[in-house]
Amino acid sequence: MKKIKSNDVMLQTMTRLLAFVILAFSVYIFFAGHNNPGGGFIGGLMTASAFLLMYLVFDMKSMKKVIPFNFTSIIAVGLLIAIGTGVSTMLLGYPFLTHFFEYIPTPFLGEVGLTTTLPFDLGVYLVVAGIALTIILTIAEDDK
Amino acid sequence: MNNIVVFPILIPFIVGLVMVIFRNNIQVQRWLSVFGVVAIGFVAVLLMNQIRSEGIQTLQLGGWQAPFGISMVADMFSALLILTSSIVAFACLFFAFNSIGKERESFYFYPMFLFLLTGINGSFLTGDIFHLFVNFEVMLIASYVLISLGGKKVQLRESIKYVLINVISSFLFLVAIAYLYAVTGTLNLAHLSVRVAEVGQDGLLTVVAILFLIVFGLKAALFLFFWLPGSYSAPPTAVAAIFAALLTKVGIYAIFRMFTLVFYHEPQITHLLIGIMGALTMVLGAIGAVAHWDIKKILAYNVIIAVGFIIAGLASFTSAAILGSIYYLIHDIIIKALIFLLGGTVIALAGTSKLNEMSGLIRNHPYLGWIFFIAALSLGGIPPLSGFIGKVYITQGTFEAGYYWLGAIGLITSLMVLYSIMKIFMNGFWGETALSKDMEKGTTKGLMFPIALLTVATIALGVGAEGIHVYIDIATQALLNPSLYIEAVFGGEPMP
Numbered sequence: 306m307k308k309i310k311s312n313d314v315m316l317q318t319m320t321r322l323l324a325f326v327i328l329a330f331s332v333y334i335f336f337a338g339h340n341n342p343g344g345g346f347i348g349g350l351m352t353a354s355a356f357l358l359m360y361l362v363f364d365m366k367s368m369k370k371v372i373p374f375n376f377t378s379i380i381a382v383g384l385l386i387a388i389g390t391g392v393s394t395m396l397l398g399y400p401f402l403t404h405f406f407e408y409i410p411t412p413f414l415g416e417v418g419l420t421t422t423l424p425f426d427l428g429v430y431l432v433v434a435g436i437a438l439t440i441i442l443t444i445a446e447d448d449k
Numbered sequence: 450m451n452n453i454v455v456f457p458i459l460i461p462f463i464v465g466l467v468m469v470i471f472r473n474n475i476q477v478q479r480w481l482s483v484f485g486v487v488a489i490g491f492v493a494v495l496l497m498n499q500i501r502s503e504g505i506q507t508l509q510l511g512g513w514q515a516p517f518g519i520s521m522v523a524d525m526f527s528a529l530l531i532l533t534s535s536i537v538a539f540a541c542l543f544f545a546f547n548s549i550g551k552e553r554e555s556f557y558f559y560p561m562f563l564f565l566l567t568g569i570n571g572s573f574l575t576g577d578i579f580h581l582f583v584n585f586e587v588m589l590i591a592s593y594v595l596i597s598l599g600g601k602k603v604q605l606r607e608s609i610k611y612v613l614i615n616v617i618s619s620f621l622f623l624v625a626i627a628y629l630y631a632v633t634g635t636l637n638l639a640h641l642s643v644r645v646a647e648v649g650q651d652g653l654l655t656v657v658a659i660l661f662l663i664v665f666g667l668k669a670a671l672f673l674f675f676w677l678p679g680s681y682s683a684p685p686t687a688v689a690a691i692f693a694a695l696l697t698k699v700g701i702y703a704i705f706r707m708f709t710l711v712f713y714h715e716p717q718i719t720h721l722l723i724g725i726m727g728a729l730t731m732v733l734g735a736i737g738a739v740a741h742w743d744i745k746k747i748l749a750y751n752v753i754i755a756v757g758f759i760i761a762g763l764a765s766f767t768s769a770a771i772l773g774s775i776y777y778l779i780h781d782i783i784i785k786a787l788i789f790l791l792g793g794t795v796i797a798l799a800g801t802s803k804l805n806e807m808s809g810l811i812r813n814h815p816y817l818g819w820i821f822f823i824a825a826l827s828l829g830g831i832p833p834l835s836g837f838i839g840k841v842y843i844t845q846g847t848f849e850a851g852y853y854w855l856g857a858i859g860l861i862t863s864l865m866v867l868y869s870i871m872k873i874f875m876n877g878f879w880g881e882t883a884l885s886k887d888m889e890k891g892t893t894k895g896l897m898f899p900i901a902l903l904t905v906a907t908i909a910l911g912v913g914a915e916g917i918h919v920y921i922d923i924a925t926q927a928l929l930n931p932s933l934y935i936e937a938v939f940g941g942e943p944m945p
Contacts, residue, residue, distance in 0.1 A: 381469035388463060401455045401509045 311403035313362065320362040335430055337420075345426035349433025356438055365445070377441070379435035387428025391443055451499070454508040454521045455568040456492040457531050461485050465563035478559040479546060485563055486539045488743075489570065493532035497920060507576070507939035514937045516640040520576035525924035526775065527573040530702060534573075536714050536906060537694045538566055540899035543685035543789065544578040544790050547895030548797070553685070554597055563599070565591035565691070567584060572699045573688050576938055578629065579636045582622055585668070589615050592696060595688045607683035616674040618667035621805065625660040632657065639938035642711050642931050650714035658712035658719050662704065662726075669700025671760055674753045678737065681752065682745035682802075686793025686811065687775040689745075691754050694786035698778060701759055705774070708763060709928045716766055724764030728858045730757030730917060735862040738869035744802045745879075747869050748792045753860055755781045761777065761855050762843040770846020777839025779921075780910060784828050787903035788870070791821050794900070795877055800890030804873060809882030813864045817893060818878040818906050825874055827907045829867030835910035 338344030360368050390401040394405030406420040464485035468478045500505055500523065508521040542562065549558060568588025575581050593615075597608035626856050632634060632653060634642040645654060663673070670677045677697075679926035681689055704723070712719055732755035759781065762774030794817060811818035827834035840863065847856035910917070927933050 315920050320801055369770075377472070378470050381466045385463070388459070392459065392463075395452050395455075400450050400508055400510060400512045401459075404511060 315364050320358055323357050323393075324355045327358070328352060332357065335426065338426060339420065339422065345429030348431040350437060352430070352434045353437035353441075357441060360442070360445075376435045376439045380432050380439065383428045383431025385428070385437060386431065387425050389422050389426070390425045394421065450512075450713065450870035451506045451508055452687070453492060453496060453499070454506050455510075455575060455695040457496075457574060458567055459879065460492065460565040461566040461570065463919075464477055465560040465567065466518055468560045468563070469542060469557065472557070473555065475551070475554050475578070478554070478825060479542075482542055482559045482563060484537050486542060486566070487610065487802045489566065490535035490539070491530055493528055493535060495529045496523050499915060499921065500528055501923060507673070507937050507940065513928055514942055516635050516637040516945060519580050519641065520938050521574050522576035522639075522934065523574055524927045524937075525685050525920055527702075527930060529775065529924060530573050530698070531781060532676075532920070533571055533782045534566070534569055534695050534698075536614050537782055537903070538562070538691060540786060540790070540903050541687045541694075542689045543899040543902075544690065544793075544896060548793075549685060557594070557596060558598060561591050564690070565595065565695075566768065567591075569695050569699055572692065573702060577636055578626055578638060581696050582626060583903045583941070585622070585699070587701075588696070588699060589619070592692065596684045596692075598688075599685065601683075603757045604683045607680050610676055614667065618664055620665070620679070621660065622664045625657060625664055628657045628660065631655075637938070638706070638710055639935040642935055642942070643944060645711055645714070650712060654712070655715050655718055657721065657750075658707070658715075661707050661712070662719065662723065664708070665700045665704045666726060667700075669697045669704060669760075670701070670753050670756050670921045671704070671723075671734075672730045672757075674730065675735070678749040678755060681749045682743075684788060686797070688788035692784045694787045697752060697756055698782055701756060701778065702758065702908055707926065709771075710931045710934055713766075713931065720764050720766050723760055724855050727757040727760035727764055727863065728855055729898055730754070730760070731858050731862040732757075735865040735869075736770065738864050742795055742804045744792045744804060744873055747873060748789055751866060751869065752785055754866055755785065758840075758843065758859050760864070761852075761859055762846055763849035764855065765843070765852055767847060767849045768844045768929055769842050771928050772840025772844055772921060773839045775839075775924050775928075776914070776922050777836070777843060780827075780835040780839050780907070783903055783910065784824060787824050787900065787907060788828060790900050790903070791817070791824055792873070794891075794893055794896050795821070795873070797891030798889050799877070799884065804876040807877050807883060810884075811878040811880070812882045813885075814878075814893060815899075816897065818863070819872075820877070820900060821874055821878065823871040823904055823940040824907070825867070827911065828870055830863050833911050834909075835907045835914070837911060838914045861889070 316418035331348045333350030334351060338348070349380060390404070394403040395401045399422045406418065408416050409419050411417050411438065458574045465483050470483055482510060498890045505522060505524045508514060510519045510521060525837065536697050545558070565588055568584050568591060571584035571587060572581055575584055593612050595610060596611055597604050629641070635639055635644055636643055650658070664670070666673045681692055684692065708719060708723065734757060736751050737750035738747050738754060759774050759778050760772040762777065795810065796802045798810060798814065801807060823834070830836035830840040840859070841850070844856045844859060847859065
């Protein structure tokens with residue numbers, strides 16, 4: 306990667322701000338998926354795009370320090386979470402991939418509709434974000 | 450409801466994922482992959498016995514009733530294929546341990562191998578046409594990685610062709626599904642069968658059937674096999690063996706499933722077309738196998754011939770022919786893996802794949818030579834070995850159905866198969882010993898165990914044909930009576 310010139314103050318400051326907005330919106334979209342358009346796939350893509358913006362503006366080395374994850378393992382972990390929701394209900398005697406939906410009273414948020422589809426979607430979210438970043442970063446580091 | 454039905458898909462998938470996390474520990478990956486493949490075989494045996502005693506096993510994923518959710522269906526045909534493929538995968542894994550090399554192993558070779566099995570087992574088990582498409586893609590994407598892993602020039606060139614042809618055929622598959630969905634309004638195979646039977650297979654549905662035939666023909670190398678000889682000679686031996694043994698067989702399985710379960714109403718059009726394509730496949734494949742003097746090419750064309758021969762059984766569509774096809778399909782999975790592993794070993798020893806540059810290997814490698822001889826006889830269909838019984842039944846079936854030309858072509862091409870494979874034996878193993886022991890380019894160290902395992906399997910399948918006859922008979926009955934499949938999927942619930 307080329308060293309970013311030091312006069313990118315505007316870009317870097319705006320990115321510090323915008324990355325949070327994009328990340329927050331991606332998380333919102335991820336949670337909205339059950340009743341509104343959205344879900345794990347588009348949420349994961351948006352998270353990846355926020356990271357990508359940071360990768361574009363700051364250099365690779367400092368980003369590695371900020372996000373010390375191995376994205377390939379994140380793909381595997383996401384898939385394991387997704388398949389775990391299917392396997393766990395299977396172990397309870399239901400067919401594979403059975404999901405449950407229940408309104409559960411919680412202390413601060415009142416009655417919240419919780420579903421076991423959410424961990425499944427979390428898996429999708431992690432897989433999509435992991436794959437998108439793996440593809441982009443692998444191509445970016447190709448010249449070394 | 451029977452959750453064991455999804456285990457052949459879940460086991461390789463989860464094991465593969467765990468291996469991705471333990472990327473740098475190759476020893477762990479090896480043991481995990483062996484464990485996964487053995488577990489699949491164990492589950493397949495369990496399933497076979499359940500199907501034998503209780504009929505076709507089904508699972509409605511997520512508990513949704515049949516046409517609305519995805520149904521997983523394990524009938525005897527799929528269970529037999531899963532068992533056979535796990536045996537072959539076991540042998541290819543052991544071959545890979547000693548031949549694939551460290552740089553491939555540390556770049557996700559074993560996870561991809563297990564994801565390939567995930568897709569294959571999923572294709573065998575699914576009861577939903579779109580889920581079949583997804584499983585095809587799982588299998589194909591893993592195979593794209595396996596064919597190009599290593600990055601040699603020939604691999605890269607052939608993988609471009611392979612990916613391109615499969616992307617096009619997948620696109621056609623999607624278009625065919627879209628047409629079928631527009632006509633029938635359902636994706637569940639059992640429900641499709643009911644709907645097609647209700648409206649009768651009119652001209653439009655027959656066109657869709659032929660589109661499916663083209664799609665699966667591209668996957669199974671049925672007549673549209675132009676991509677196969679190049680692609681299957683590019684990857685390393687262990688990968689080429691699993692490709693030759695399993696990938697085209699999944700296409701054959703799909704053709705069998707579609708044309709025995711859904712599109713069986715106009716056999717004088719569709720099945721005759723299948724027969725003609727099968728005959729052309731056999732003839733062209735045999736010409737290729739006889740013409741080439743390159744071991745890899747000869748073996749690849751042998752894959753094509755077998756596809757045509759198995760499909761000839763489906764074209765005849767009598768109970769003897771289907772019985773023979775299942776026998777021959779199981780035999781062919783094992784023998785193709787064996788002959789590719791043997792061919793790869795011979796190439797590794799001689800350092801070349803050209804037949805006229807090698808000779809006299811039998812002096813230093815008597816076991817390898819005689820095992821190759823046994824495999825050649827089995828491939829040709831000599832009586833005590835496994836290729837015989839399937840050939841007899843298929844030929845009987847073609848004659849019963851009145852397709853004498855198809856049976857005759859099958860028998861003539863058997864001779865040409867035997868000639869082409871004996872050409873390798875006579876040129877490679879007999880004659881003056883060209884290479885002394887220390888001039889050889891590779892060793893057979895550690896490679897003989899998987900080869901011996903598959904040889905034992907092909908002999909056992911030939912000698913013990915009576916023993917598995919009861920299972921194959923159940924599979925044949927289920928293929929010939931779609932109502933068994935439909936009843937198992939709907940389980941007595943009312944059909945919408």
